[in-house]
Amino acid sequence: MKNLLFIFSLTFFVLYSCSSEDENNSQTEENSLLLRKWYLVSIRPPGPTIQHTPCINGNRFYIEFSEPNIYERYYYDRNNNCEYFLVQSGTWLRDGDIITIDYDLTFDNDDDDDDDVFNIVVLNTTELTFLNDVGIFTYSSTE
Numbered sequence: 001m002k003n004l005l006f007i008f009s010l011t012f013f014v015l016y017s018c019s020s021e022d023e024n025n026s027q028t029e030e031n032s033l034l035l036r037k038w039y040l041v042s043i044r045p046p047g048p049t050i051q052h053t054p055c056i057n058g059n060r061f062y063i064e065f066s067e068p069n070i071y072e073r074y075y076y077d078r079n080n081n082c083e084y085f086l087v088q089s090g091t092w093l094r095d096g097d098i099i100t101i102d103y104d105l106t107f108d109n110d111d112d113d114d115d116d117v118f119n120i121v122v123l124n125t126t127e128l129t130f131l132n133d134v135g136i137f138t139y140s141s142t143e
Helices: 002-034
Strands: 036-046 062-066 070-077 083-095 097-103 115-125 125-132 136-140
Touching: 002 083, 002 115, 070 097, 115 136
Parallel strands: none
Antiparallel strands: 036 062, 036 136, 062 070, 070 083, 083 097, 097 115, 115 125, 125 136
């Protein structure tokens, strides 16, 4: 009986260990598609689509997801030679098709954190499209 209990316990442990490893590998693979710079293509709020126009030097608004769960959003300043400036900085967490971003705005003086929740619609090596309460955002991984 002790041998049977030992074999059952060992089998359960091996299966549980493999399951956790598979989940971690799957999440790592999903996140690897997200980890890069994403250049804004368009925003579809309620109403007509707004196409993003690059600055005269080619700079485009972009967001970047990097490890360990770092999120940054950059805009350019048309009045300052289209130089980039950091607008948001924070962390991100992904749960399936939901990304929660916890960030601080770099240009406000309050200490409050802001959160955004996005639902991924498309994510592949060249396109990231997600929606939130503002609209549908489409990004490209190529400049």
